Amino acid sequence: MRVLIVKVSSLGDIIHTLPAVTDAHRARRNLVFDWVVEENFVEVPAWHPAVDRVIPVALRRWRKDLLGTWRGGEFQRFRKTLQSVDYDLVIDAQGLIKSGVISRLAQGLTIGLNNLTVREPLATMFYNKVYSVPWTDHAVDRVRQLFARALQHRYNKSEVDYGLDNAQFQDKSRPEVGRSVLFLHGTTWATKHWPQNYWRQLARLATDSDYEVLIPWGDEGEKQRAQLIAADNPGVRMLDRLSLSGLAVEINASTGVIGVDTGLGHLATALSKPTLSLYGPTDPDRSGTFGENQLHMSSTLACAPCLKRRCSYTGPDISDKFDGQLFAVSPACYSTHQPRMVWQQFQQLVSG
Secondary structure, X not given: OEEEEEOXXXXXXXXXXXXXXXXXXXXXXXXXXXXXXXXXXXXXXXXXXXXXXXXXXXXXXXXXXXXXXXXXXXXXXXXXXXXXXXXXXXXXXOOOHHXXXXXXXXXXXXXXXXXXXXXXXXXXXXXXXXXXXXXXXXXXXXXXXXXXXXXXXXXXXXXXXXXXXXXXXXXXXXXXXOOEEEEEOOOXXXXXXXXXXXXXXXXXXXXXXXXXXXXXXXOHHHHHHHHHHHOOOOOEEEOOOOOHHHHHHHHHHOOEEEXXXXXXXXXXXXXXXXEXXXXXXXXXXXHOOOOOOEEEEEOOOOOOOOOOOOOOOOOOOOEEEEOOEEEEOXXXXXXXXXXXXXXXXXXXXXXX
């Protein structure tokens, strides 16, 4: 039985789907999955042993030049690849109009969530069959429920297995180091960024405790922030710009991870790495890191979680000190996440 998964983005959402694939493959060994995913994330589905073929799509890039994409034939080639197989089922695990369109383009019975539990109700126009799962459940379990009902199998809700073999993320040429903590400081929303001075203070606490601090980056803005965090601290090492597989190697080799609400935090979870995640405007109960060795620190400020990309805090200004200098804590919800408290919680996490 061959099934097509449509889950094109983002990184966290893609990783959220991996346990559902594991569940299904354990229950029905004859299942083979193909997966449509954004071209920037093609590495991730391929990590799972039950995924046979990964079909890249470039919606983000195509939107910038729709006419050029059509004239160049790239979309036509994608559609031809998509339709080259007759699938037993096509599961839209994303629930957006764009993923619904892709599902309908494929050859096979299309499955998705109903209009009361899907993210974009109009997506249901593209499905042959729909299922309802509780909207309030965590994103990982929502996808697991959808797969279980569509493919008619049961799973153990108390066990979460992302299906990744950590051996594929071991680099024997990588020099051995002692204890290390990897900082995941980059994220998409402005409101999810932990203050830079807090990162700098946390780096000092870590290096004073004989940890090496590793800092990845993916674009120029993240590189500048990484340089600021590493400034005047010889115990901090900026990593080269890495692929997702390269980042997985570094995460796998670390003692643990501290990060904001970001897709790479879910990657650390999938690798069963002790991860402390900092939540300000977002709600970990709905889409936070999900699995073993996970610790969430949520803001206790009255307006959190607001689920907003722009901070709407209107209370009194909140400030803190770094190197004797006052600075404004922004977003204000992170004023409850003091670096010393974060480091203490992380040490307890990695000590078991």
